[in-house]
Amino acid sequence: MHDFDFDRPVDRHATASLKWEKYGGRDIIPLWVADMDFRSPPAVIRALERRIKHGIFGYGAAPKALTELVCEVLARRYSWQVEPDHLVWLPGLVCGLNVACRSVGAEHDEVMTLVPIYPPFLTAPKNSCRELVTVPLVAESDKWIIDFDELEKSITPKTRLLLFCNPHNPAGRVYSRQELLMLVSFCVRHDIIICSDEIHCDLILDADKTHVPTASIGREAADRTITLMAPSKTFNIPGLGCSFAVIGNRQLRNKFLQAMSGIVPEVNILGFTAAEAAYREGWDWLAALLEYLRGNSLLVEKEIGSLTGLSMKHVEATYLAWIDGRRIDGNFPGRFFEKFGVGLSEGTEFGFPGFVRLNFGCHRSLLQEALQRMRKAVE
Numbered sequence: 001m002h003d004f005d006f007d008r009p010v011d012r013h014a015t016a017s018l019k020w021e022k023y024g025g026r027d028i029i030p031l032w033v034a035d036m037d038f039r040s041p042p043a044v045i046r047a048l049e050r051r052i053k054h055g056i057f058g059y060g061a062a063p064k065a066l067t068e069l070v071c072e073v074l075a076r077r078y079s080w081q082v083e084p085d086h087l088v089w090l091p092g093l094v095c096g097l098n099v100a101c102r103s104v105g106a107e108h109d110e111v112m113t114l115v116p117i118y119p120p121f122l123t124a125p126k127n128s129c130r131e132l133v134t135v136p137l138v139a140e141s142d143k144w145i146i147d148f149d150e151l152e153k154s155i156t157p158k159t160r161l162l163l164f165c166n167p168h169n170p171a172g173r174v175y176s177r178q179e180l181l182m183l184v185s186f187c188v189r190h191d192i193i194i195c196s197d198e199i200h201c202d203l204i205l206d207a208d209k210t211h212v213p214t215a216s217i218g219r220e221a222a223d224r225t226i227t228l229m230a231p232s233k234t235f236n237i238p239g240l241g242c243s244f245a246v247i248g249n250r251q252l253r254n255k256f257l258q259a260m261s262g263i264v265p266e267v268n269i270l271g272f273t274a275a276e277a278a279y280r281e282g283w284d285w286l287a288a289l290l291e292y293l294r295g296n297s298l299l300v301e302k303e304i305g306s307l308t309g310l311s312m313k314h315v316e317a318t319y320l321a322w323i324d325g326r327r328i329d330g331n332f333p334g335r336f337f338e339k340f341g342v343g344l345s346e347g348t349e350f351g352f353p354g355f356v357r358l359n360f361g362c363h364r365s366l367l368q369e370a371l372q373r374m375r376k377a378v379e
Contacts, residue, residue: 004285006038006292009363023343029370030343034169034320036236036361040274041285044235047277048270060269062089066276070244073279077202080216088245088256089267093199094120096228096245097163100195101128103252103259105160112154113163114146116170116322116352118197121163133159134351137171143313144171144322146179151186161193166214167200167317170350170357174209174316177217184214184221193252195226199243200318202234202286205294209316215248222248226256233318234286235278236361242271293319296360296367303371307378319361326354328378340377342370 012020019035039045067084074080090096101111101124111125112133125132135154137144164183166175175183187194196214204211215225230243247253300321304312309327325333325347334346334356347355360367 004042004288006289007363007365009366010037010039012037028338028341028343029366029373031359031362031367031370032343032345032357034233034318034359034361035238036319036359037363037366038236038289038361040236041278041282043281043285044237044274044277047273051270051273057269060266060272062087062267063272063276066272066279069276069279074213074246078211078213078216080213082246082248086246086248086253088247088253088260090228090243090245090260091241091265091267091271093197093228093230093232093243094124095264096226096243097121097124097195097197098127099245099256099259099264100163100193100226100228101125101130101161103255104193104195105130105158108158109161110156110159111161111163112151112159112192114165114168116347116350116355117163117165118169119349121165121197122349122351124163130161131158136352137168139313143316144168144173146175146183148182148186155190155192159190159192161195162187163195163197164214165197167198167204167211169197169200169318170320170322170345170355171313172315172318172320172322174204174206174211177212180212180214180217180221184217187224188220193224193226194221195228197228199228199230199233201229203290203293203319204317205290205297206316211317215246224249224252226252231275231278231282235274235282237271237274237278240268240271240274242267242275292364293361296362296364297321299364299367300358300360300371303375307375309378310374319359321358321360323356323358324354325356330354337374337377341373342377 019030019033071082074082107129110131110133113121115134135150138147201211215222215227227246232238297315312323331353334344345357
């Protein structure tokens with residue numbers, strides 16, 4: 001077993017980091033955007049160094065070896081058989097959400113999603129002249145669940161697309177096969193296409209949970225699902241812009257490619273290099289990362305659970321905690337914590353005011369310091 005040191009702080013100031021620049025010059029710990037403060041796997045860094053030494057940075061094309069490797073990884077990890085020509089490379093997952101909205105239905109049709117949800121889900125439909133319909137998840141005793149009755153009630157003849165997120169960002173859910181079967185049958189019944197964002201699929205924290213790709217549920221699911229995936233969250237390489245869509249239905253894939261045409265740039269060559277190294281040699285690093293994130297997750301759960309006015313559900317996957325701060329501020333609890341030196345994502349951006357999202361993908365002493373500040377704030 002390799003020894004990966006996730007406790008060692010890495011200074012990210014003055015590195016053009018979106019996460020750290022936001023509070024540049026202020027004593028605020030940034031735990032907002034989903035970007036971890038850990039160095040990427042050594043194998044990825046070595047591969048990038050080799051590529052950079054080559055010294056030529058021309059236009060890139062997806063390496064055949066990488067496409068085949070992705071198919072192998074999907075088969076090995078999820079028993080999901082995907083053909084190489086089902087893959088469409090994208091410079092980012094958000095761009096995939098927007099392309100999906102453009103490629104399904106027509107202007108003024110409806111796109112449905114479950115809130116709280118990653119903010120681009122809420123903006124992509126409007127960017128594509130589509131109407132947004134949101135259905136709230138329901139908080140059960142220990143987790144957030146889909147309200148199928150509410151889904152049925154919210155549907156209209158203009159609903160064409162469901163933007164789905166599994167594992168769910170920000171609620172941290174890993175949806176079960178049973179839930180997915182119900183969701184797929186709902187979509188089949190109403191002839192709705194599913195765009196399933198599965199970018200956090202390799203970040204499952206609970207030992208008793210496994211990720212089930214929506215499209216792998218069965219023939220009907222495969223036929224109406226656009227799956228979006230990337231190595232970016234798993235291996236902490238989001239700034240290298242390399243993602244992909246898996247679209248088994250040829251007609252749907254052609255529409256998707258058509259909607260991309262002339263707008264979506266190619267993936268850059270360093271993105272391809274990093275992706276291939278990560279998928280080939282990054283798994284030991286990932287195993288160690290998950291162990292570390294579990295520790296952080298338990299720490300957050302314990303601390304938040306002991307703070308007056310705050311509560312959260314258990315995080316099954318991702319490195320994000322979704323915290324109920326409505327008793328502190330029904331609209332903007334994030335602003336309140338910012339005054340005390342902790343930068344969180346505001347729930348309003350996720351279509352769910354009164355909550356905050358905390359990113360615990362950082363070294364533990366920084367997380368402890370942030371949680372101390374939150375304790376001071378509520379006390």
